[in-house]
Structures are given as C-alpha cells and as structure tokens.
Amino acid sequence: MAPPTRRSVVTAALATAAAGILLPPRTAAASRPAPRPPALRRAHAHNDYLHPRPLHDALDHGFTSVEADVFLVDGELLVAHEATGLDPARTLASLYLDPLLARVRAHHGRVHPGYHDPVQLLIDIKTDGAAAYLALDRQLHRYRFMLTSYHDGRVRPGAVTPVVSGDRAARVPMEAQRTRHAFYDGRPEDLGTTAPASFAPLISTSWSEVFDWQGTGPFPAAERARLRTLVARAHREGRRIRFWATPDASGPEREAVWTELLAAGVDHLNTDDLAGLERFLRAHDRNTRGEDARPRA
Template identity: 65%
Template sequence: MAPLSRRTAVVALAAAATSAALPGTAVAAHRVRPLPLAHAHNDYLHKRPLHDALAHGFTSVEADIFLIDGELLVAHEPAELDPSRTLRSLYLDPLLARVRANHGSVYAGYHRPVQLLIDIKADGVAAYQELHRQLRPYRRMLSTVTAGHVRLGAVTPVISGDRAARGAMEAQPVRHAFYDGRLDDLAAQNPAPASFIPLISSNWTQSFGWRGEGPFPAAERARLASIVGTAHARGQRVRFWATPDQPGSARDALWSELRAAGVDHINTDDLAGLRDFLNR
C-alpha cells in the first residue's frame, strides 16, 4: 500500500463517498450526539457499513475479516466474501476522510477515540501481519503503542476473534492495534497491562443466567460489579456479547443493568434501538 502522501486520490474518493453517504459529513457530525456506550456488533451487515453507525452516534464498530489472496475482506461467513468489500474501503478510508474533515476527530468536537473492533475469523497470525501492514499508512489517525507508551488517536483498532497473533503483537516495538482480552486475562496472576489489553470482552450467556426477565439475581449483580470493578481498576473497558437484542422490556432491563454497573460498551445490531435507549 502506498504511503499517505501518495494516497491523495484514494482519500479524495473516500471523502466523496462519505459525503455522498452522509450529506454534509463535517456538518452532520456536529448534529450527532456521540454515545460512548454504543457498540455496533456486526456493523458491516448494515445497509451502509460504518456510516449508519456514525449517523446514530456509535463510538465503537465491529468488522469481521478474512485474509484472502493478500487482501482483508469484510464478511461474517466465507460464502459472503466480496472482493470489493475490503477493510480499507469500508472502514479505514472512510474513517480517514472523516478524521481529516473534522480536524482530527471522527466526530467534530469529540476528542475521544472511536473503537474499531476487528474480529479475525481465520488465519490469525497471517491476517494480523497483513493488518499491521495495512494499518501503518493510517497511523496518524490511529492510537499507537511505542515501547509500551500509548498515544491515543482518533481511532483505536482492537483485535478480537482469532487472536493467535498475541505473542507477535506483544513483541512489536511499535503497534497500531490492541488486544481484546477475556475474563481469563482479568483473572491472571500477572495480567497484561491496559496498554496491550484495553478491553475485556465476554459472552454474557457463559457467565450469567439472567436474560432480563424478572429481577436480576443478587449474586449475578455482584459478579458483574466485580468484573467491571476489577477491569476499571486496571484501566480496562468491559463489553459483553450475546446479550438479548430483541426489542422489549427484557432487553431494556438488561441494558439498564449494564449501564448501571458501568459496562463500557453495550452490544447491539439495533442501532436506532440502542441510540433511543441511551438518549432516554
């Protein structure tokens, strides 16, 4: 991939695409209220990947990737692969165009990073190596770690899914992506620092039996509080996947408990539903 200085045409096209998808991108960003808790699960399945999430104020988006013939393609299943749907075209170039339009931020006036959760579906080591190569030209907008020191950028990539490249990531002197931890990482005797694992993610159904119906059992509420408290004490954020996502009182009850406990990212495929819930 050519360095940024030679990508003027690509960035211009990305900016044009962003403006076409979101009329008046820089102006629209002023009108959208960024929602720090909102995470777009399987974001690429929406009609306008990334753009729909940003139009709803989401500050974290998730993209699944496969390494195919040297390119990172975005899809949930191999049967859905499309050579035109690359990580660069759907996410990296539009984010860069937006950051440039908004003078260094994804949302104008919002100076916190937007999280790009990249779920590697297969070939974890090789896919990460290619991802690192592709991220380098975008490094000016990315959060970066150099010798353990974190410099926050407009976009923070976090690696999830097939995380077989952990050892390679830890050995890198300069890194433009972070590692998505699990509850085992939270319980480790010598836990990795937040500069490597800023996020702890877990399957809700593997730790909790409550699905939002009836009262939240006291023991489960205490467990949730312990998980969040331990992570926050280490400077890490918390996210759960596989939470109920069908509109209704059960989902609202569970989201309310997550919010009250201080969970940092609420996972959903229903962009409007979570936006409305958080704005209420």
C-alpha cells in the first residue's frame, strides 16, 4: 500500500474537523441532564427521617416540606421517631441542616432550582420543649444565612423556613424573642387571636379530630363546608394549613381525601408515600411551583 500523501492527510483532517463541527450539538444534547420536574409546593413528607435517604428522597420527588422529630440528648438534637431509636450519628444537623446548606450553595440560594419559595423544615420536638427549642435556636443561628428570619415584626424570607411543632412548651421562649430563625406550628384555636402569621404561619391539626369522613362514599356537605371555611379563614390571616393523620394507604379512599384537600386549597398534603403523592400531584395540581401571593414564611 502506498504511503499517504500530504494532500490526503490534509483532506482527511479537514473531513474530521467538519464532522466535529456537525457532531457536538447532538453529543451535547445527549449528555445534558434531563430538566428537573417542577417542585411540588403542596407535598409534605411526614416522618421524613424514616425513608432510606432522609431529606434527599423527599427532595428527589419534588417535595417542598419535610418533617423531622427531634429529642434533646446531652445538648444535641437527635432525630428519631421514638426514644428507643436514638442514634448519636443521626442529628438534625447531619441529616437536614448540613445537606440543605449544601444544596442552597449549589443552587444559587435555592433548595430546588427554579423554585423561589422557601422549603419548609418542620421540626417536631418530642420532649423538653423549652430546653430543646433553646438548643435548636443556638444551632439555627449557625445556619441563619439560608433561613427565613423574624426581627422586630418583620419577616425576611430565606431558602429554608424552620417551623417548630410538637411539645407546646417551646412556644414560651419563642414568643419572647425579638429575633428568631424559626416559626411556630399553630393550631386552629390560634386563628383569630393576637398570635400573628409572622409567629405562627402554619396551622396544623389531626384530620380525624375535625372530620369523620375517611374517603369512603361522598364527602358530607357539612364537612366539606367546614373544611373550606377553615382553609379560607387561615388564608385570610396569611397562614398555611396542614392536616396530619389523613388516610395514607394507597387506594381510592386516600385519593378521594387528597382530591378534596386539593380542591379546598389546603397548603400541605401529608404523606409517608413519597412516590404516591408525587404521582397524584403531578396529575392533579396545576400549580406545582407554588408562585402564589400568600406569605411563605
């Protein structure tokens, strides 16, 4: 075989270069990560820490609210459902605050790229309410640059809004503060009181304490009216609303209750089934990003 001439080498090089000009768009498109689906502003992960990857599983499903139960142990806030399940390695900081901070830094000040409302971190204090809150307050101060904050009557939105639930004794030290990096999970009896939305932006209660209907058969008209009145009252005061202990076993009863909650404008749908609620909301909730006008503290 004859050796290649200079002309043939140049021609081959030009052909390769030409191919390179044509190929990159397809190659770049193929390697570009698929766009993330919109975040789900109504999705709340109940007992989030019981999933294989606390926080991360919920965020991967688009959730914008997660719940962590905490116990104060030797000055540290440990995450567990029961005291018998405490593990010194499972701290609020390691499971939630540090990963949230990493995401906020990676996504230019947001937990979910393109989602401009705060993500809610609902912290359920199981025991020692006042002492646990004071320990939490000291810890949150170290993460204050990513947190929604309150100072002298004004709320400054951040990427993450901690909301304190559980042991009601936490309320006393919280109300005494001029500056806070957390907010209070109120109850229906807080509606119409002097406790402002800047203190208690969320109203939560057990579904079964207010309603008998569990998704079987038609929703009684009187209970539907009660639900919508309660939601409208919370929204008039600039608060969000959530029900815990709604039916959560996969099936028509759960979907019926979720449908009524969605139609009434309930802000957070509570579940342990991340994939199930994601499928429901992507199919039924038109506004998945949550760009609405209500205060989002």
